[in-house]
Amino acid sequence: LAKTTQPISMDSYEGQEVNITCSHNNIATNDYITWYQQFPSQGPRFIIQGYKTKVTNEVASLFIPADRKSSTLSLPRVSLSDTAVYYCLVGDMNFNKFYFGSGTKLNVKP
């Protein structure tokens, strides 16, 4: 399973775009990249998943360069309610296991 590295914490202000980068240098050919969001005292919540290039949904965008050794979660125009921990996961969806790293704590300020 590919190891992931994320910044421990980030600060932002309301209305700004936030980009959180995850490094996964030893990602395998069959691996997908998945991001989760976790609020205090709650279970993580799925945000977005991708394999290559760009994926966008109603919540976020995921950018994956051609070499797939990193990925960037982009949150447009964050609000105070986006303050949470964001986890990047890499794994083969057929392998069944999902390992969470330490995540990035995003603090959105007014």
Add this chain to the structure above:
Amino acid sequence: NAGVTQTPKFRVLKTGQSMTLLCAQDMNHEYMYWYRQDPGMGLRLIHYSVGEGTTAKGEVPDGYNVSRLKKQNFLLGLESAAPSQTSVYFCASRHQKNTGELFFGEGSRLTVL
């Protein structure tokens, strides 16, 4: 639909006592998982199940046992609780054909004195 439901939500145990955490899902998901999360840390996989009657070890299985007798339920047992098992426990489920979306319960906070 209730999604993933964990019981109990809070429990205090004395060292050496045993207990079982119950996870129930009503989404007909094949895969189920148990994680623990210590303060300020990420989630660590304890055990998981790819279907009824099957279980497998994750990252930190020692001191825990699991059973998946029914598809909708995944039980996590502590035979002899230790203070090191004080944590928040999260259960999750996933559909077999889904590529990576885990559905989590609200967590069970366990304190071992």
